[in-house]
Amino acid sequence: MNKLKLNYTSLSFLPILVCIPLGYQLINNIHFGGFKLFQEFLISAFNPKIDNEIIITVIKRLNETILIGFFSWLVSIIFGAIFGIFSSNIFYKIFNIPSFIYVIIRFFLTIIRSIHEVVWGIILMQIYGINFSIGIIAICIPYIAVNTKVFAEQLETIDYKSFESINQINAPKFSSLLTLIWNPIINTFKNFGLYRLECSIRSAVILGLFGIGGIGTSIFLSFQTLNFRELWTYLWSLAILIILSGLIFKKIKFNTTNKILSIFFIVVFFLTILFSFSYFLYFIFNNNFENFNSVSSLFKSSLDLGLFDFLKLILETIILSLLSTGIAISLPPLVIGIFNNNSFKIFIKIFAFLLRLIPTPVILLTLLTFNNPSLSLAALTLGLHNAGITSKLLFTNLDIQDKRNYIAMKSLGIPKKTSWLLGLFSQQAKSYLAYCAYRSDIIIRETAIVGVIGSVGLGWQLQESLSSFAWQEVAIVLIAYSSIAIVGELINGKIKNSLT
């Protein structure tokens, strides 16, 4: 053990080195002005405000959040499945359609996916004004693209031989297609679709922070007025909602042989499509595009943004992503490995839960109470939030893993931490890193949220350009954003392939 070997285990820990530059900048930016506020924030967690009035508000706001979350989930899962079919290669094989169309569709979806729902939300709010349905649309745009990708990927797993055998029956093409995709679609919905509901509720909360409404808006307002006890009432009620919905979905078992249930699903399916289309048409014809006067403004407005500034922003965004990813990868195994006993474990789990629960903008605002805004602070925020997510996965996988090696090593007298590392974690490291590669795709997109609030990178520039209606700048920032996200996704794809 006297030579550091580069393997999956050490690769999971090495990224923690990002803490050196990060810590340096954070220490330089420390201020003690907000220490009391921070203290109050922490204490309020144990003493949330509970009275009749706030309970009524909570229920009302949660209702709004659930509505936004639920409808955006429903629409995005259904259209995700439909577009997923049209962008899967089984469709092109059955109908003999040239595959370049499929490449074009995929590329288009990648671009849409690369822009975070908050960014879509901010843009749409600027064009249409604040509006309940903007929240749904903003979530639906990237979510449909993400769901499409997942459904299409699941459809790629259809065995080529069963395709050949169904094809040889020479049935009408749509019959063959439906028969082949039926089970993959239903399984994807069961395994992935329900989890997406939680995601869209979280997204609805974050959009709320930017003014869409619902519990997110209440969280933001209570933070702004430094009403921490109220803030924690909202946060805890959100926690209850997320835990409850998780429990309910674990209980629900989909029985596809139940005829009444199947018919119910089909009715919901078609009603959603019908409703979405009519709403879409209504939306297009009934809105005066107040601020977005004409597309020509894209080409007219003068560009304030110099090339140098622009490159700097791109660089900032990339560094922000890298630093956050480093924390999200290495912090969980490090903390779990060092504090490897049962009481600490519970503490870590609660802490990780809080990091997942509290929306990143609120974490950032809290940290701002004792640190000046900087790139490192934004990175720390994003890193911590995502570490909450990666640690949940790590915990789950460690819990279900075969522990015989670990126990055997401990009984040989090898120190507990070393046995944990070599007997337990080392077997997880590869799949953990593969998941982190996937996670970093998301981190790149989320840089937009902390960027807007922490005044770093392209996110901040986007906000600036939008509020001065400089549509040309907005377009450029968006292009830059999606280029970074696409390049990041390509790199991560390579990493993932080498890991699986």
Add this chain to the structure above:
Amino acid sequence: MNNTVLELENISYKYKNDLILNKINLKINSGEKIALLGKSGSGKTTLISVLNGTIKPTQGEVKLFNKSFEELDRKQKSKITTIWQDLRLIEDLSAEQNVNCGLLAENNFYFAFKNLLNISSFKKAHKYMKLCRLHNFIYDKKIRKLSGGQKQRVAIARSLIQESNILLADEPFNNLDPKLITTIKNLLLENVDKNKTKKSPKTVLVALHRLDLLNDFDKVIGIRDGKIFFNIKRNNLKKIHLEKIY
């Protein structure tokens, strides 16, 4: 009776640098019962895939009813049915749903939809499953929960329910006990009676390893290294023929 239904003209199939089928010429006439012999890896499965149009040969032409596959419409192409060596059932569907898949060609999209929702009629499927000695309690079981022999018979039922005039079967007797083999063999070779009025001749080609089952066939084709070594009447089959291919 000598009208040709399937014809291979100078067929070769290359996979990367391996010549898997080598200049095959073959005429299959209506009503013929053909046994296809050859040792493992000789190209039987590949030949069957070429015959049913799943694999496009690198060279040569396949003709069904004197036309190439491109010229035929869907209904005509569906006159061929295949029992695959590796079965190729849909694992997540039930046995009866899989058998019903055989009916997709003669029904519309709505039938496919009802089949997946489990609300279509399974009467015909059950009839064919019974013929294959499959019992009630496996009708609605998922394929992945069936035994090897049960899966084999589901695949056979899916093929028979199509009531096609041309049946290609790739080692259909795998996993079956002696009694079932006799039953299934009779089912495969039996003429179809689709119109209920007249027995239409059924053309059958079966790839098999069991030499004791050859008695019911009219013709025997021997294949080795992707080449046809003999194509003769069963009565003329001699020991030297078999020595050539095994």
